[in-house]
Amino acid sequence: MRFFIAGVVLYGWLRLKGTPSPSRRHWLAASLLAVCIFVVDYGLLFWAEQRVPSGVAAVMLATIPVFMALSEIIFCVRSGSPSGWRWLFLSASAE
Numbered sequence: 001m002r003f004f005i006a007g008v009v010l011y012g013w014l015r016l017k018g019t020p021s022p023s024r025r026h027w028l029a030a031s032l033l034a035v036c037i038f039v040v041d042y043g044l045l046f047w048a049e050q051r052v053p054s055g056v057a058a059v060m061l062a063t064i065p066v067f068m069a070l071s072e073i074i075f076c077v078r079s080g081s082p083s084g085w086r087w088l089f090l091s092a093s094a095e
Contacts, residue, residue, distance in 0.1 A: 033071055041064050
């Protein structure tokens with residue numbers, strides 16, 4: 001529910017700023033990414049929490065933002081900017 005609320009707030013804020021509504025293709029890409037987030041990331045996390053020590057499951061949870069950034073690069077066919085890669089590396093090493 002919190003992701004839905006955050007998405008609605010973000011969508012409303014962007015529309016108020018004058019950003020055009022996403023195209024059908026963008027909505028489909030976002031939907032595919034959302035399914036991947038819930039099914040793959042959280043599914044594996046919930047599975048791991050029952051089978052491995054909690055420390056390993058915590059590390060898996062901490063790497064979810066890195067997987068989100070990599071998923072955007074893969075699914076949105078973006079090469080990533082040098083500063084983006086730098087921030088991704090710094091955020092991953094800070095975990």
